[in-house]
Amino acid sequence: MAPKLCALCSTNKAILKRPKTGQQVCKDCFFYVFETEVHHTITRAGLFKPGDKVAIGASGGKDSTVLAHVLKTLNERYNYGLILFLLSIDEGITGYRDDSLETVKRNQQQYDMPLKILSYDELYGWTMDAIVSQVGRKNNCTFCGVFRRQALDRGAAMLNVDHIVTGHNADDIAETVLMNIMRGDIARLGRCTSIVTEGEDTIKRSKPFKYAYEKEIVMYAYFKKLDYFSTECIYSPDAYRGHARTFLKELEAARPSAIIDIIHSGEAFEIREEVKAGQKSQQTCKRCGYMSSNDLCKACTLLEGLERGMAGSGITERERKKLDAEGRAPENLRTIPFYRRSTRTPGPEVPIVVEAQVDPAMITDHYRPYTAE
Amino acid sequence: MTFISLRIEFSGGLELLFSNEKRHKITIPAQVPVDNNPKVDGPRNGDTKAADMDFLIHWLREHLLKERTELFMENSTVRPGILVLINDTDWELEGEGEYQLKDNDEIVFISTLHGG
Numbered sequence: 403m404a405p406k407l408c409a410l411c412s413t414n415k416a417i418l419k420r421p422k423t424g425q426q427v428c429k430d431c432f433f434y435v436f437e438t439e440v441h442h443t444i445t446r447a448g449l450f451k452p453g454d455k456v457a458i459g460a461s462g463g464k465d466s467t468v469l470a471h472v473l474k475t476l477n478e479r480y481n482y483g484l485i486l487f488l489l490s491i492d493e494g495i496t497g498y499r500d501d502s503l504e505t506v507k508r509n510q511q512q513y514d515m516p517l518k519i520l521s522y523d524e525l526y527g528w529t530m531d532a533i534v535s536q537v538g539r540k541n542n543c544t545f546c547g548v549f550r551r552q553a554l555d556r557g558a559a560m561l562n563v564d565h566i567v568t569g570h571n572a573d574d575i576a577e578t579v580l581m582n583i584m585r586g587d588i589a590r591l592g593r594c595t596s597i598v599t600e601g602e603d604t605i606k607r608s609k610p611f612k613y614a615y616e617k618e619i620v621m622y623a624y625f626k627k628l629d630y631f632s633t634e635c636i637y638s639p640d641a642y643r644g645h646a647r648t649f650l651k652e653l654e655a656a657r658p659s660a661i662i663d664i665i666h667s668g669e670a671f672e673i674r675e676e677v678k679a680g681q682k683s684q685q686t687c688k689r690c691g692y693m694s695s696n697d698l699c700k701a702c703t704l705l706e707g708l709e710r711g712m713a714g715s716g717i718t719e720r721e722r723k724k725l726d727a728e729g730r731a732p733e734n735l736r737t738i739p740f741y742r743r744s745t746r747t748p749g750p751e752v753p754i755v756v757e758a759q760v761d762p763a764m765i766t767d768h769y770r771p772y773t774a775e
Numbered sequence: 776m777t778f779i780s781l782r783i784e785f786s787g788g789l790e791l792l793f794s795n796e797k798r799h800k801i802t803i804p805a806q807v808p809v810d811n812n813p814k815v816d817g818p819r820n821g822d823t824k825a826a827d828m829d830f831l832i833h834w835l836r837e838h839l840l841k842e843r844t845e846l847f848m849e850n851s852t853v854r855p856g857i858l859v860l861i862n863d864t865d866w867e868l869e870g871e872g873e874y875q876l877k878d879n880d881e882i883v884f885i886s887t888l889h890g891g
């Protein structure tokens with residue numbers, strides 16, 4: 403078979419079939435369109451302002467490694483004026499997180515970005531290994547998810563950054579849409595596709611890879627020879643999410659636009675006001691100062707259960723009542739250090755809008771309805 | 776009987792199913808059964824074809840895969856979510872399973888299903 407030529411430059415040998423468009427592209431054109439699409443996602447959503455301090459949530463895995471590389475590239479190419487940091491959370495999982503943190507430490511050298519590692523152990527006094535030995539392998543992901551979310555915010559506050567970016571890609575978002583539909587979680591369904599989440603008292607978070615396909619992220623890492631770590635968390639048998647992912651991959655194999663189609667479906671859901679009203683208003687945790695919809699934030703509730711040997715109290719109502727029946731939390735209970743949000747760096751409030759010099763027809767980060775070939 | 780040598784690489788976590796070794800050098804027959812049966816060392820009787828990617832995938836499952844077949848194969852091909860490169864080119868541009876293998880080809884399998 404004669405080598406196929408790149409559909410964009412008509413000169414070099416094509417090395418990749420783009421899942422979004424079916425276009426065959428050469429290595430250089432692939433790098434360029436991939437980076438430019440992320441640039442367009444960033445500028446169209448107005449994610450950054452010049453001088454923003456941005457922490458990249460870095461796990462050492464493919465998505466955050468490629469994100470760090472691409473953000474560094476775009477920051478230099480288009481003079482975003484961002485100050486970039488790597489922020490890693492050490493959950494304390496022997497044989498998993500310690501290896502991936504080594505990857506993040508190499509990334510720190512390779513990308514020349516300051517790195518902050520914050521551990522569950524220093525923040526909560528508990529590693530995931532210790533939590534699993536108390537709670538077993540059933541609800542450990544609940545602990546890990548709540549603790550990670552708060553740890554990222556606290557790490558960002560320590561770095562005094564304005565913004566956290568995460569490596570969530572189009573496949574991840576489509577998978578979350580499916581899971582929220584399957585769980586009937588309508589309130590989350592409306593929120594999970596938004597590229598930015600920002601509350602009054604929360605640090606801004608965004609997903610610059612919202613429209614980037616996992617296949618292209620992995621191919622980008624492969625052709626750029628980026629150093630990343632890949633293994634499954636030893637404690638994460640999230641079977642439900644696993645099925646959703648398998649289902650999504652099968653849909654994608656049959657019709658690659660399925661990923662973007664599902665994201666678009668999620669975006670198209672409008673949340674009725676009464677559903678929104680059902681969500682509690684935000685206040686701050688009486689014990690640790692972190693934002694919370696109850697007197698105690700989720701992390702403080704889970705931590706109290708762990709400390710008092712009744713870990714289930716943060717999970718079910720029945721266990722919670724048992725804990726309450728034992729009386730108030732003891733005075734010497736271990737608590738999370740008080741949370742202070744970093745203050746925003748004053749600066750121009752105008753988002754970066756540098757247009758790339760590129761043929762708009764090349765860029766496919768927006769939704770195109772599917773038409774049968 | 777003639778044979779062809781291939782360089783095989785597994786990454787993205789897929790290597791865990793293959794003795795935790797990323798790189799393998801293998802030799803397979805140049806002519807193989809049309810039903811992709813990898814158990815016989817080359818054709819005994821019956822119809823044959825030139826060795827292709829479909830055959831290679833069956834051969835790898837039979838000879839190199841150590842555990843959990845379902846994480847590598849599904850419906851006689853690689854599981855969705857595993858990317859395949861033939862000499863550094865997306866196999867979707869090379870005819871996928873029908874690609875006829877040549878001596879010294881380098882085939883890379885990357886799982887996209889492991890943590891980000």
Ligand SMILES: [Zn+2]
Pocket residue numbers: 408409410411412413414427428429430431432
């Ligand atoms: Zn090209």
Ligand SMILES: [Zn+2]
Pocket residue numbers: 687688689690691692698699700701702703738
């Ligand atoms: Zn709290």
